[in-house]
Amino acid sequence: MVRLQFPQRLVCVVAAALVATSPAWGQAKPAAAPAEKPQYGGSLSIGNVYYTVSPLSFDAADWPWKHNQDTGLVYEQLIAADLSKAKRNGGPFPFQSDAYLPPQGQRGELAEKWELKQNPWRLEVQLRKGIMFPAKQGVMAAREMTAEDVVYSYDRLNKSPKKIAGYFDHVEKVEATGKHTVVFTYKHYNAEYDYRFGWGYYSAIMPKEVVAAGAQDWKNMNGTGPFMVDNYIQGNSLSFKKNPNYWDSETIGGQPYKLPFVDGITYRFIKDEATMLTALRTAKVDVLESIRWSAADELRKNAPKLQWNKVLAMGGMFVAMRVDQKPFDDIRVRRALNMAVNKPEIIKTYWGGNAEMLGFPMHPTWTGYYEPLSDMPESVKELFVYNPAKAKQLLAEAGYPNGFSFKTQTTSASTDNDLLAMVAAYLAKVGVKMEIQVMEYPAYMSAMGTKTNAPGYFMFTGATNPTTSLRKNFVKGQYWNPSQWADPEFDKKMAEVYAEPDERVRQIKVKLMTREILEKAPLIFLPNAYSYTAWWPWVKNYGGELRAGSERPNPIHARMWVDQDLKKKLGF
Known part of the structure; x- marks a missing residue:
């Protein structure tokens, strides 16, 4: 092989x-009470x-x-x-x-x-x-x-x-x-x-x-x-x-x-x-x-x-930025837009405190694969800190001192289009105008599937599992890849992960690849909300x-x- x-x-x-x-694989709870x-x-x-x-x-x-x-x-x-x-x-x-x-x-x-x-x-x-x-x-x-x-x-x-x-x-x-x-x-x-x-x-x-x-x-x-x-x-x-x-x-x-x-x-x-x-x-x-x-x-x-149980959303919410088109082919622009969005404020005001920022595309329940943002390099951490001044600086360095305009597609089936409007308001403060196009669900999904989606694409995608989450979102040509991320070296690493029988080695490599994706910022990363199960x-x-x-x-x-x-x- x-x-x-x-x-x-x-x-x-x-x-x-x-x-x-x-x-570790999780701390076992104390022994359960005698069963009924x-x-x-x-x-x-x-x-x-x-x-x-x-x-x-x-x-x-x-x-x-x-x-x-x-x-x-x-x-x-x-x-x-x-x-x-x-x-x-x-x-x-x-x-x-x-x-x-x-x-x-x-x-x-x-x-x-x-x-x-x-x-x-x-x-x-x-x-x-x-x-x-x-x-x-x-x-x-x-x-x-x-x-x-x-x-x-x-x-x-x-x-x-x-x-x-x-x-x-x-x-x-x-x-x-x-x-x-x-x-x-x-x-x-x-x-x-x-x-x-x-x-x-x-x-x-x-x-x-x-x-x-x-x-x-x-x-x-x-x-x-x-x-x-x-x-x-x-x-x-x-x-x-x-x-x-x-x-x-x-x-x-x-x-x-x-x-x-x-x-x-x-x-x-x-x-x-x-x-x-x-x-x-x-x-x-x-x-x-x-x-x-x-x-x-x-x-x-x-x-x-x-009776209640609290669940952190199993997936990721984001605005994907098409990296195969200007201006999002420039990493400075993508990083700038992340810094321009006040993510802690979104958690507090939109979600009422009932949300977390995660190291997407991993999820905390994937023990051994997930790495919290607090343990990431500074080059990743700064993308989750609200810094409009740094955002403007990066946009100027990329040749957009006065900002630019772009379209973002969403679906009428989304219950979070008000959140997308908040994102647009934050971007406007650094001179970037985001036009929101609301589509019926079939047309919205077709745009992604046929790779004809707009430069911006707002969505929540299921996490699936550690290897699939990386593959489906960031390997070239995959259906669930609205940023159109296409990096031959990343694809090679993905193939290596799939070919690795040692799970501990896979976990290390998946963490490295997650750091790489976060740092290169093909998405405007947004919080994961909590929901509840009741019975x-x-x-x-x-x-x-x-x-x-x-x-x-x-x-x-x-x-x-x-x-x-x-x-x-x-x-x-």
């Missing part, structure tokens, strides 16, 4: 500082993180980013989060990231065990035996899930015209070497091998019978999961009923209990925020996974029994976890149970 090398002296020099500032004995029965109504967005497709081969959130109670994957290591259980992991499971936080779901081997690089997977697809009238008879289903699901994804370019380029072939064994043979090592077909956005194992019946039709959904689809009302709800023959169990208080606990789960889709908040307050919804900070105080007053106290075996895989909360929901006596006692 050919590997592109970072300057070794640079890695060694920075490594000591990075190791010193890197937190779970109850069976009842139902749950849940508003997911993206409760305003109805299902995009029920077919994984359509590559819909929201697929797991909608179908993950029915379709399972090879790997999922090990929820016994959640913070509420005394473990180190919050399990909130949209698409990141640290190696120490994974468990086999359909895979009983897996092993990565070399010469050639390959992943050998041993599947659990006796896991059944239930019978579904008009679709299939009950049968066992086997290695052939894994191969079929992979091949179908890989042949889909909608697949993400390069996603499976590291895979040479996938074979069933036995009824319950699968081997993924790689052309070369890829650091995201477990994400891309283990617990990723598109890793659902779907039987061929569902595809033959029509995988896009919600009525045909049929997988190995703890629930079976019951009903779907467009723009309103997606309901599931218990799979009585589900294979998995949950250990509580040292005793195993057959899953799932509840008889049914309904995911609610409500576009209007006020309506959804009312549904939570009146207990029409048991759990609401995403509540804006501005609504939290009122809810606490009106529904004081609610009623009768919802048990839950602590605000959001994802057990890529946008997949469903294994979390399948382990919740309802204290029905408490619910009645509280008047519901």
Whole structure:
């Protein structure tokens, strides 16, 4: 395998500082209180993180980013989060990231065990035996899930015209070497091998019978999961009923209990925020996974029994500056615009103190990869200090003593266009006029996807995971790269990171690359806001976890149970 090398002296020099500032895998909380004995029965109504967005497709081969959130109670994957290591259980992991499971936080779901081997690089997977697809009238008879289903699901994804370019380029072939064994043979090592077909956005194992019946039709959904689809009302709800023959169990208080606990789960889709908040307050919804900070105080007053968890936005908000066009091809201009925006004031006034400045594109929950701004070089730190005088100086040095004008695109779907107006006001103070163009969401996304976006582009993008976050935002030609960042040396470093099997080495290199991006400032970096998750106290075996895989909360929901006596006692 050919590997592109970072300057070794640079890695060694920075490594000591990075190791010193890197937190460990997280400090375990004290042992949890004695567990309550779970109850069976009842139902749950849940508003997911993206409760305003109805299902995009029920077919994984359509590559819909929201697929797991909608179908993950029915379709399972090879790997999922090990929820016994959640913070509420005394473990180190919050399990909130949209698409990141640290190696120490994974468990086999359909895979009983897996092993990565070399010469050639390959992943050998041993599947659990006796896991059944239930019978579904008009679709299939009950049968066992086997290695052939894994191969079929992979091949179908890989042949889909909608697949993400390069996603499976590291895979040479996938074979069933036995009824319950699968081997993924790689052309070369890829650091995201477990994400891309283990617990990723598109890793659902779907039987061929569902595809033959029509995988896009919600009525045909049929997988190995703890629930079976019951009903779907467009723009309103997606309901599931218990799979009585589900294979998995949950250990509580040292005793195993057959899953799932509840008889049914309904995911609610409500576009209007006020309506959804009312549904939570009146207990029409048991759990609401995403509540804006501005609504939290009122809810606490009106529904004081609610339980809460605070979440720092899993992604980054920014104004991208097209570095392939003037004036943003000049680093002095890009740095100047960052210094011209009063970020601490934005946190205080716009977010009411409920936000943080992060070292984007990393996130603090990615332990080992994240480096706080306070530990960064001065050349990075000064971009987050309000300094309009220095901004004007840099603009003059770049040949713009009187400033300039540029257009920034945003979408009417954004709830933060008032923030963009604040940014424009700050820039005006140093002579830079920003014209704001509000677009309908499809046109807005098309502009980025076709690389025809304006010199400025306002957006919030999901963090995903440490390596993907760097790649999708800053590797040449990537879809989610509105700054059109294109640096051959950076791309080489990215390839090296993907080819590095040693995670500790990857972490150091990712931190160095993050410093590089921050210093070169292709974006006007903006704060990350806090939001909240809230649930009623009768919802048990839950602590605000959001994802057990890529946008997949469903294994979390399948382990919740309802204290029905408490619910009645509280008047519901």
